Amino acid sequence: MTLQDYFDNLSSKVKPEDLEGIDTKINFDLKGEKVSLQVKDNKITVNQGEEAPDAEVNITAKAEDLLAIIKGDTNPMMAMMMGKLKISNPAAMMKYAKILGLM
16 A cells, blocks of 8 residues: 555545544645645545645654554554654544544
């Protein structure tokens, strides 16, 4: 699996009922590549190459580090402690991490 696969398949993997009541934007800065997610009306929209204005959460990581977290090879908390993963609003991200397959 690649990060492109993850983002391409994200909207079909997450059940609409798991997104009920969520209205948020999440930005990923993958050290050169930008991706934003918008969760609204029980669906996820992925925007490659864009940052969402007023995002609730901004995540910064190298692409390979984020992929290791998604695959389960790296613990997200350890990645944060080692500085490989930076999250602007960890409390908010905790609400979404499991839905997005990041935990």
